Structure formats: structure tokens, C-alpha cells
Amino acid sequence: MRTETEIGYNSKIEGDVIVTRVDAALNWFRKNSVWPMPMGLACCAIELMAAGASRFDISRFGSEVMRFSPRQSDCMIVAGTVTYKMAGAVKRIYDQMPEPRWVIAMGACASTGGMYRSYAVLQGVDNIVPVDIYISGCPPRPEAVLDALMKLQSKISTQPVLENLMAVKALKHQNT
Amino acid sequence: MTAIESAKKIKARFGDLISEPAEFRGETTLQLADAEKIAEVCACAKNDLGFDYLVDISSVDNYGDDPRWTVVYHLRGLRHGGELRIKTGVSEEKSELPSVIDVWKTANWHEREIFDMMGIRFSGHPDLRRILMWEGYPYFPLRKDFPLAGKPTELPGVAFTKTAPLEGGPFVTVAGGGDATGREPRVRPPKE
Numbered sequence: 001m002r003t004e005t006e007i008g009y010n011s012k013i014e015g016d017v018i019v020t021r022v023d024a025a026l027n028w029f030r031k032n033s034v035w036p037m038p039m040g041l042a043c044c045a046i047e048l049m050a051a052g053a054s055r056f057d058i059s060r061f062g063s064e065v066m067r068f069s070p071r072q073s074d075c076m077i078v079a080g081t082v083t084y085k086m087a088g089a090v091k092r093i094y095d096q097m098p099e100p101r102w103v104i105a106m107g108a109c110a111s112t113g114g115m116y117r118s119y120a121v122l123q124g125v126d127n128i129v130p131v132d133i134y135i136s137g138c139p140p141r142p143e144a145v146l147d148a149l150m151k152l153q154s155k156i157s158t159q160p161v162l163e164n165l166m167a168v169k170a171l172k173h174q175n176t
Numbered sequence: 177m178t179a180i181e182s183a184k185k186i187k188a189r190f191g192d193l194i195s196e197p198a199e200f201r202g203e204t205t206l207q208l209a210d211a212e213k214i215a216e217v218c219a220c221a222k223n224d225l226g227f228d229y230l231v232d233i234s235s236v237d238n239y240g241d242d243p244r245w246t247v248v249y250h251l252r253g254l255r256h257g258g259e260l261r262i263k264t265g266v267s268e269e270k271s272e273l274p275s276v277i278d279v280w281k282t283a284n285w286h287e288r289e290i291f292d293m294m295g296i297r298f299s300g301h302p303d304l305r306r307i308l309m310w311e312g313y314p315y316f317p318l319r320k321d322f323p324l325a326g327k328p329t330e331l332p333g334v335a336f337t338k339t340a341p342l343e344g345g346p347f348v349t350v351a352g353g354g355d356a357t358g359r360e361p362r363v364r365p366p367k368e
Contacts, residue, residue: 084337085310119317119326119337120309127338 023161030074030100031156032062034149037073037097039090041080044107047139048079056142061149070096075152076129077145081109082122094129102132102156104148107139114138179204179258182225189220204260211247211264211273215300218249218262218279227251227260230280235290239320244268245296249276266296275301293318313337 036058038048052058052066059065067073070093082090094103105125108114111134113123125131132155133148140148183197183204194217195207208217221227231250238244243265251260266273275298276283287298288307295316298304305311314329315322329337 085308118324119315119322123338 023159023163024157026161027157027159030159030161031153034061034063034074034102034152034156035065035067035072036063036104037068037070037076037093038066039076039078039080039093041078041082041086042109044079044110044139047142048077048106048145051142051145056146058146058149061146061153063149070094071098073097074100075102075104077104077106078110078125078129078131079106079139081114081116082125082128083120084122085120087122087125087128090125091128100156100159102152103129104133104135104145104152105131106135106145106148107137109138111136179260182221182227182253182258183260185225186217186220190217193217206260206262208262208264211266214247214249214262214264215274215276215279218251218276221251221260221262222279226253226255227258228280229254230276230282230286231259233276233283233286233290235294235296237294237318237320242267245271245294247273247290247296271295272297272299274299277301292316295319 038045040048050056052063063075070076074097076094076097078090094101103125105111109116109121110125111131113121115138117123122128133152135144135148137144180197180199183206186206187194187197190213193209193213195209198205198207208214218230229252231252232248234248234250236246236248238246245266245268247264247266249262249264251262252258264273273296275287277287277298277300284301284303285307287301288304290296291298291304292306292308293316306313309317315327317326326337
């Protein structure tokens with residue numbers, strides 16, 4: 001077995017017991033089951049569908065289902081051009097997602113407005129939601145989407161979960 | 177009956193209001209002098225001459241000329257295959273002409289788009305509101321005096337816009353650079 005600081009496991013000595021940190025365990029659970037909410041707005045959605053189909057299977061990485069309800073999803077993948085008219089809806093959907101939540105901006109249009117520098121296109125979805133991973137490309141290859149998902153997983157594994165929970169609890173305690 | 181014959185019939189019916197049919201590369205165009213009569217001309221074209229398909233209504237901003245707006249109707253007869261184009265001029269002070277929604281129902285959305293992008297109103301339209309931009313957007317984007325990058329607006333709770341950054345990058349088209357040679361993206365050395 002690999003010896004990492006997160007999981008120390010020597011089957012000969014410890015048998016069926018794994019010793020790890022709570023943070024590492026929680027992050028391992030979270031990163032290996034990131035259910036995306038596909039905010040597929042334009043052409044990048046087709047490549048997102050390709051990433052979800054059988055050749056570039058996204059469920060290999062734990063994104064088993066594309067949950068179209070924000071209440072049941074972890075990561076919102078903004079795939080496509082965000083117009084000013086749609087921006088209100090995107091923000092509303094993001095607000096409905098429960099913590100922990102992440103956002104992947106897929107493609108040039110979602111990252112910076114792409115080739116549409118005009119009166120009707122929001123120049124990057126990071127003007128309204130905080131973005132964790134940006135994918136460049138027009139459209140990005142499905143492999144690029146999978147690479148972004150892997151980068152998101154390594155980002156998730158560095159989150160100090162327990163500290164945040166304790167801090168939130170302390171804040172609540174303070175306010176009441 | 178070809179399009180030219182239909183055009184001549186319309187001219188015979190409406191007399192001085194209609195210009196001589198102009199033909200260019202197989203396309204027939206009629207000019208209508210008084211925009212108020214457009215509904216009658218279109219009803220005649222549909223009911224008597226068989227132009228039962230409204231392909232498109234478009235508008236042109238003749239910035240600086242009078243009348244400022246030209247509204248262009250593209251008609252097509254599905255049975256006889258003839259195509260006809262009718263143009264009318266609308267002055268800027270008026271900015272209004274009758275809707276042809278009673279002739280072809282599809283004119284509903286075409287006229288909403290013209291209202292949204294140019295600001296030309298259509299009298300008799302049952303639901304004239306914006307279709308591409310959102311309700312309450314204060315400008316008309318496809319007018320010639322509206323910049324491509326957009327103007328900033330602020331509507332709390334509904335929407336907001338900012339100007340898009342057109343500057344930057346060596347391969348950016350210069351808006352309003354005269355002819356195509358002046359506009360085309362070329363490698364530009366960065367301005368010091």
C-alpha cells in the first residue's frame with residue numbers, strides 16, 4: 001500500500017483498519033463523488049455531453065449522474081455563453097446549491113466572454129459566481145473537461161473541512 | 177405567375193404609393209411610399225396574389241438620412257414559388273407603422289425583435305415587448321449610434337450590463353475603421 005500522510009495502512013500490522021485524518025476522509029468522500037450540475041448554455045454543452053457519454057466517461061471519476069437540480073448537485077459546470085439575460089438565472093441556480101459547492105467555467109465564453117465582446121454577453125461567469133477551475137478551449141475537448149475535474153479533485157483534497165466546520169459552529173455559538 | 181407580374185399587379189392596384197418594381201439578380205423589390213398602408217398592401221399580396229409566407233421582416237438604420245428607418249418585408253408564395261421584397265421608409269420622429277400581424281401571425285416575433293433592437297413601434301401589435309434583451313433595458317442595441325461594446329446599465333434585481341473590453345490584444349478588429357482594410361485584425365504593436 002502507498003504510504004501517504006492521509007492514509008497510513010500496513011495490512012500486515014493493522015489488518016483491516018485504516019488510520020487517517022478526518023479531513024482526509026471527508027475530502028476523499030467529497031472529491032470522488034462530485035455530481036455536476038450542467039449549466040449547458042451553448043456549444044460547450046455538446047462537449048460536456050460527450051464527456052458524459054461512454055467514450056470519455058465522466059462517471060469513472062465519480063460524477064455518476066448529471067443532476068439537473070441544483071439542490072442535489074455538487075459542482076456547477078457553466079458550459080457556454082452567459083448572456084446578460086441568462087446571468088440572473090445562473091446566479092439564482094448557484095444560490096440554490098448547498099455547500100460544499102464548486103464551479104467549473106468551461107470554455108472561452110464562460111471564462112471571459114470568449115469571442116463575444118458585445119453588449120449582450122457577460123464577459124466571464126466569474127462576474128457573478130466564484131469559479132474554481134477555468135477550462136480554455138472553444139470548445140474544450142472532453143479530455144480537457146476530465147482534466148479539469150481531476151484538478152478540482154486535487155483542489156478539494158486540500159480543503160480544511162473540519163476547521164471550517166468548527167469555525168462555523170463557533171460563529172453560531174457566538175451569535176446566539 | 178412570377179414575382180414581377182405580381183409586383184406589377186400590386187402597382188396597378190395601389191398606384192402612386194408603389195414604385196416601379198426593381199429587379200436585381202432575380203429578386204424583385206417594391207418601394208412603398210406611405211408606411212401606413214403596409215397592412216393593406218400585405219393583405220393584398222397574401223389574399224389575392226398568394227404570398228402566404230412571410231420570410232422575414234428586417235429594419236435598416238439609415239443614420240443621417242431621412243427617413244431614418246427602412247423596414248423591409250420579404251414575402252414568398254409557397255404555391256407559386258415567387259419571392260417579393262417590399263420596403264417602406266419610416267421617419268425617426270414617428271418611429272411607428274402598422275403591424276401586419278393580422279396578415280401573417282409570424283410577424284409577431286419579427287416585429288418584437290425590430291422593436292427590441294431598433295425601437296420602431298408597431299401599432300396594433302398585441303404584445304409589443306422586448307424579446308432578446310430583458311424588460312426594462314434602456315437602449316436599442318442595433319442602432320448605428322450604439323457602440324458594439326455596449327453601454328453600462330444597472331437594474332438591481334433584474335440585470336446589469338457593463339461595457340465589454342474591446343481594447344487589448346493584437347488581433348482585435350477596429351470598430352469603425354473605415355473600410356475592411358482598416359478594420360481587419362492585424363498584429364498591432366502595443367501602444368506605449
